[in-house]
Amino acid sequence: MILEAAREILSALRHNKLRTFLTALSVAWGTFMLTLLLGAGRGLENGVTWEFRDDAVASIWVRPSQTSLPYAGRRPGRDVRFSNDDLEVVDRLAGVEHASGRFYYWGQLSVARGSRRASFDIRGVHPDHRHLERTEITHGRFLNDRDVVEGRKVAVIGSEVRKMLFAEHEEPIGEYIEIRGLSYLVVGVFEDQGGQDEQRKIYVPISTAQAVYREPGRLHHLLFTLTTEDVATSQRIADTMLTLLMERHDVHPDDRRAIRIQNNLERFGKITEVFTWIRAFVWIVGCGTLLAGVIGVGNILLISVAERTKEIGIRKALGATPFSIVGMILVEGLVITVTSGYAGVVLGVGVLALVSNAIPAAPFFRNPGVDLEIALGAVALLALSGALAGLVPALRAARVDPMVALREGD
Amino acid sequence: MIRLEKINKSYRSGNTALHVLRDVDLHIAPGEFVSIMGSSGSGKSTLLNVLGILDRYDSGQYLLDGQLVKGLGEREAARYRNRFIGFVFQAFNLLPFKTALENVALPLYYQGVARRARNALALEYLDRVGLRERADHLPNELSGGERQRVAVARALITRPKLLLADEPTGALDTETSYRLMELFGELHRDGLTIVIVTHEHDIAERTERTIRMRDGKVTAEVA
Numbered sequence: 001m002i003l004e005a006a007r008e009i010l011s012a013l014r015h016n017k018l019r020t021f022l023t024a025l026s027v028a029w030g031t032f033m034l035t036l037l038l039g040a041g042r043g044l045e046n047g048v049t050w051e052f053r054d055d056a057v058a059s060i061w062v063r064p065s066q067t068s069l070p071y072a073g074r075r076p077g078r079d080v081r082f083s084n085d086d087l088e089v090v091d092r093l094a095g096v097e098h099a100s101g102r103f104y105y106w107g108q109l110s111v112a113r114g115s116r117r118a119s120f121d122i123r124g125v126h127p128d129h130r131h132l133e134r135t136e137i138t139h140g141r142f143l144n145d146r147d148v149v150e151g152r153k154v155a156v157i158g159s160e161v162r163k164m165l166f167a168e169h170e171e172p173i174g175e176y177i178e179i180r181g182l183s184y185l186v187v188g189v190f191e192d193q194g195g196q197d198e199q200r201k202i203y204v205p206i207s208t209a210q211a212v213y214r215e216p217g218r219l220h221h222l223l224f225t226l227t228t229e230d231v232a233t234s235q236r237i238a239d240t241m242l243t244l245l246m247e248r249h250d251v252h253p254d255d256r257r258a259i260r261i262q263n264n265l266e267r268f269g270k271i272t273e274v275f276t277w278i279r280a281f282v283w284i285v286g287c288g289t290l291l292a293g294v295i296g297v298g299n300i301l302l303i304s305v306a307e308r309t310k311e312i313g314i315r316k317a318l319g320a321t322p323f324s325i326v327g328m329i330l331v332e333g334l335v336i337t338v339t340s341g342y343a344g345v346v347l348g349v350g351v352l353a354l355v356s357n358a359i360p361a362a363p364f365f366r367n368p369g370v371d372l373e374i375a376l377g378a379v380a381l382l383a384l385s386g387a388l389a390g391l392v393p394a395l396r397a398a399r400v401d402p403m404v405a406l407r408e409g410d
Numbered sequence: 411m412i413r414l415e416k417i418n419k420s421y422r423s424g425n426t427a428l429h430v431l432r433d434v435d436l437h438i439a440p441g442e443f444v445s446i447m448g449s450s451g452s453g454k455s456t457l458l459n460v461l462g463i464l465d466r467y468d469s470g471q472y473l474l475d476g477q478l479v480k481g482l483g484e485r486e487a488a489r490y491r492n493r494f495i496g497f498v499f500q501a502f503n504l505l506p507f508k509t510a511l512e513n514v515a516l517p518l519y520y521q522g523v524a525r526r527a528r529n530a531l532a533l534e535y536l537d538r539v540g541l542r543e544r545a546d547h548l549p550n551e552l553s554g555g556e557r558q559r560v561a562v563a564r565a566l567i568t569r570p571k572l573l574l575a576d577e578p579t580g581a582l583d584t585e586t587s588y589r590l591m592e593l594f595g596e597l598h599r600d601g602l603t604i605v606i607v608t609h610e611h612d613i614a615e616r617t618e619r620t621i622r623m624r625d626g627k628v629t630a631e632v633a
Contacts, residue, residue, distance in 0.1 A: 011507055314503045317464060318564070319492020319520040321485045403464045
């Protein structure tokens, strides 16, 4: 019986080719735009997520600066200095997972190996630092606790560093490199999703770095990962951290400049929030376009019903129930919207795939596309809107008086 | 077959009510071949609408084959029309985008008969009106007389108790009209009850009995 109904409907649609085509076009356009918008939104989202891929998202970075307010008998303009003790105290706070200090060698330093020579950033860090930068060891190992305790002159080098200081076939592990006249044993090679720049770094034990500069215990930067993924919780931890460090360094409670704290989870949360809005906006615009298409279908079906009053009257005179007439018009609307809408979705997905392949991944935009879930959602939305589009015309058709069949003319 | 008792029907337009049918009494026996005549405005079309269950009436009783037809919902009315009544219209009223065969089969579609079965039956009925070889033609490829024969086949396919024809020859030339009346005559001899509304005397003369209407009343019956 469904097949029978489909036959009836197809013949009616074929009868009005141009009208059917134009209606289908408007709906297809709507879903095409919706798909494109959703895909573009997704591309933007992927791009930003990509920007964050480098470092642990649930992390807090603390950097000391200068005081701006007098406090506890001390003048403003004083440098705050962090030490190993600060790191240990903060590491004990609830919610803190991994902790590492950083000690920077000043500027880019010339690093030599035999006749090869290049300039790199060098950071003294704790073993847990690899969790913060999402460092991936490809050869050897990362720094360990004994390296730190014994102040060993060992180095873990980025893959770019390896490329510049070693020939392709050379095994870097166990070789020595020279930094500021001191030899360091290479114990590991790493890669970092942060790109070439991050792979141009050299990590050495924090204690070694402090010794080289004769600043034992000094830390330039405190880095922590958190056990939580919740923005509010992370913010509480950050506040606790800040208060604790301010007390330890005699900083005025209102001094916003002395200690800079950066909560990456909060930053990420803010951006994620922006994306929620963008996504909502995209849906609203897309659905608006779709709605215009659906209204178009509704209108065309209304015209169609008006034109077919005579036909509907004849059908009723021959025994068509109002229900069967409603069904006929409703399914007509459904057939037009769902098939053309689906075609629009497919076309949109195709264009997104082309775009995704054709353009290089730009900052903040990469891999636009829609997932199956959203595509299915769009199709469900279509089915619903198709039914909606057909409803008014169908009810009007059901009210057609069978007596029109008896009237003369047309 | 048909028993109308004191049927009244009026249309309301604004404040004035137009009394279209006044106490119409009418009996038509099974197998009768009857024509209804009257000038326009005489109420004959309304009477046909009532007989065809296309319109309601205000008071009185309409018994079709012993069954009371009164206050039917739209669905039931559709079912009664589909099962009991075959319609032939002045303007033929074939669906233009369907072939002769599909047009004839249409009432069976609304009975839920499978496509193959109803097409087979439709072909049989087309054969009966002499149009078997025209089955695959669209209405606009047929002559007026052929179209009306297709319409007759469509009216007959549900084996109705009653064939109602509204000015069936109105759009046909004289010769074609007579040939159609011959077809009706044959159907009549096979036992079908037929009611024709017409304003042409020569057509009315070819039926067994003529009922005349004037001002909403049955004025005379001519045997």
